[in-house]
Amino acid sequence: MGVCVGVEEGGSARERKSKMERANGRPARREREVSLEELRERLANFAKEREWDQFHSPRNLLLALVGEVGELSEIFQWRGEVARGLPNWSASDKEHLGEELSDVLLYLVRLADVCGLDLGSAALTKLVKNGHKYPVTSQSQQQLSLRSRPAGDDLPV
Numbered sequence: 001m002g003v004c005v006g007v008e009e010g011g012s013a014r015e016r017k018s019k020m021e022r023a024n025g026r027p028a029r030r031e032r033e034v035s036l037e038e039l040r041e042r043l044a045n046f047a048k049e050r051e052w053d054q055f056h057s058p059r060n061l062l063l064a065l066v067g068e069v070g071e072l073s074e075i076f077q078w079r080g081e082v083a084r085g086l087p088n089w090s091a092s093d094k095e096h097l098g099e100e101l102s103d104v105l106l107y108l109v110r111l112a113d114v115c116g117l118d119l120g121s122a123a124l125t126k127l128v129k130n131g132h133k134y135p136v137t138s139q140s141q142q143q144l145s146l147r148s149r150p151a152g153d154d155l156p157v
């Protein structure tokens with residue numbers, strides 16, 4: 001399964017894309033696919049080269065993961081509600097966020113690996129299960145279309 005990393009690029013097509021993506025609250029980036037398998041393999045090599053396999057037990061990795069979730073939470077602590085796309089955040093705050101999100105992802109991938117689980121397959125299976133548990137209804141469709149209305153475009157009361 002693929003996740004995306006951003007690589008900046010130039011040109012006017014990029015500017016158009018950037019505007020569009022900012023409107024959707026997503027960063028202006030070109031995406032390249034990075035598979036969970038690539039991350040799994042690189043993490044396994046990283047640990048092996050440093051002789052860290054002895055420390056990377058499931059329990060230790062879980063505790064490290066929870067620690068990183070704590071560091072991630074600290075970034076949002078006391079800020080109040082945060083707008084999608086983080087429009088008022090500094091570049092360095094965003095960079096910090098990217099690092100903490102990555103630490104969480106990396107420990108999660110590593111934890112699944114040492115537990116012998118295929119995380120991508122497990123996640124896809126869970127998505128299907130979620131779909132059965134929370135089926136799309138006409139009401140949820142309605143809520144979605146209301147949410148996508150531009151600000152100020154209120155419904156008549």
Ligand SMILES: Nc1ccn([C@H]2C[C@H](O)[C@@H](COP(=O)(O)OP(=O)(O)OP(=O)(O)O)O2)c(=O)n1
Nearest residue numbers: 046047052055068071100102103104106107110
């Ligand atoms: N035994 C270890 C130690 C680190 N890492 C990797 C996974 C994480 O991506 C990152 C975590 O490194 P740190 O523990 O140094 O944590 P931070 O990068 O968050 O540093 P700090 O806590 O100083 O902010 O390094 C690892 O795989 N196994």
